[in-house]
Amino acid sequence: DAGVIQSPRHEVTEMGQEVTLRCKPISGHDYLFWYRQTMMRGLELLIYFNNNVPIDDSGMPEDRFSAKMPNASFSTLKIQPSEPRDSAVYFCASSLSPRSGSNYGYTFGSGTRLTVV
Amino acid sequence: RKEVEQDPGPFNVPEGATVAFNCTYSNSASQSFFWYRQDCRKEPKLLMSVYSSGNEDGRFTAQLNRASQYISLLIRDSKLSDSATYLCVVISQGGKLIFGQGTELSVKP
Numbered sequence: 001d002a003g004v005i006q007s008p009r010h011e012v013t014e015m016g017q018e019v020t021l022r023c024k025p026i027s028g029h030d031y032l033f034w035y036r037q038t039m040m041r042g043l044e045l046l047i048y049f050n051n052n053v054p055i056d057d058s059g060m061p062e063d064r065f066s067a068k069m070p071n072a073s074f075s076t077l078k079i080q081p082s083e084p085r086d087s088a089v090y091f092c093a094s095s096l097s098p099r100s101g102s103n104y105g106y107t108f109g110s111g112t113r114l115t116v117v
Numbered sequence: 118r119k120e121v122e123q124d125p126g127p128f129n130v131p132e133g134a135t136v137a138f139n140c141t142y143s144n145s146a147s148q149s150f151f152w153y154r155q156d157c158r159k160e161p162k163l164l165m166s167v168y169s170s171g172n173e174d175g176r177f178t179a180q181l182n183r184a185s186q187y188i189s190l191l192i193r194d195s196k197l198s199d200s201a202t203y204l205c206v207v208i209s210q211g212g213k214l215i216f217g218q219g220t221e222l223s224v225k226p
Contacts, residue, residue, distance in 0.1 A: 031212060043161070043204070043216040056213065091160055095212070106214060108160035 002026075004109035006092050012115045018080040021112045024073055025094030029107075034067055034077050035091040037111075043091070049075065050097075082116045089113050118143055123205050123217035131225055134195050138220045140188040140205030147215075149208040150181055152190045154201045155219065161204055164190075195224045 005024040013019055025032045033048040047057040052069045060067070064083070069075040079086055095106040123140045130136050142150075150167035165172065167179040167188055178191040188205055205217035 033214070035216075042218040045213060045215070048213065050212075093214075097212070106163065108162070110160055 004092055004094050004107050006090075006109035006112050008112060009110065010113045010115075012117065013082055015083055015116055016081045017116075018078065019082045019086075019114060019116075021077040021090050021092075021114070023075045023077070023092030023109060025075070025092070026107055027073065029094035029096055030072070031095045031097065032069060032075050033093040033095075034075070035093065035108075036088045037091060038088045046077070079114075082114075084116045087115050119218075120144060120209075120215045121205055121207050121217040123220050125218050125220060127221040127223055129223045129225060130195055132195060132197060134224075135191065135193050136195055136222065137192075138190045138203050138205070138222075140190075140217055142186050142188070142205075142207045142215075144207070144209055145183075145186060146210055147186075147207045148210065150188050151206040151208075151214075152177075152179060152188075153204040153206050153216070155204055156201050161216075164203070192222075195222075197224050197226065200224045 004026055007022045030051050034046040035043050036046055037043045044059055046059045047067045048055055049069045065079055067077045089111045091111045092109045121142050128136055152164040153161040154164045155161040165174050165179055167181045169181050171180045176193045180189045200223050202219040202221045204219045207215045
């Protein structure tokens with residue numbers, strides 16, 4: 001089991017550039033989540049998908065952020081244009097469908113550390 | 118008010134000490150509860166689930182009080198390797214995991 005795979009591991013970009021973060025969920029998981037983590041705000045849920053359909057994007061900070069899931073094995077989070085305040089670690093996680101009392105096999109990827117200068 | 122609140126710490130304790138972390142949640146409809154551990158510059162990983170009757174896993178004991186909307190984690194005989202950030206996690210209706218800010222633990226020799 002390869003786990004949730006994110007790329008790149010590190011990204012340094014200049015302000016104004018487009019940034020694309022990628023995620024491959026665990027095969028068979030039908031939920032996919034994008035989180036952002038900073039020292040000030042902790043882990044924030046940005047958006048999540050169920051069966052490739054966006055369910056809740058209320059955590060997406062602004063229109064510069066967009067996420068897609070074209071198929072069950074791939075998702076992207078795009079920031080255009082990027083700003084220094086977007087610097088953070090972005091985590092992708094995937095899980096099975098919710099069942100009471102279970103964490104649904106909720107697994108995080110290793111994260112992408114984004115620095116916008 | 119944040120949906121899940123924790124004391125950020127840091128908690129600095131000597132090896133062998135017992136340490137307790139607390140967490141409160143605001144949504145009474147929350148369905149499931151967990152503690153996650155996050156090491157520096159790593160992803161969060163599941164430590165243990167929290168059940169209404171309380172549950173234990175070796176040196177770790179988790180408790181849930183639904184009436185008070187309160188969750189706790191007790192670590193006995195702490196080890197140097199327990200140093201990490203401990204995240205209280207609540208699953209809301211719809212399956213969203215909501216994380217607390219985390220409590221930092223540092224175990225010293």
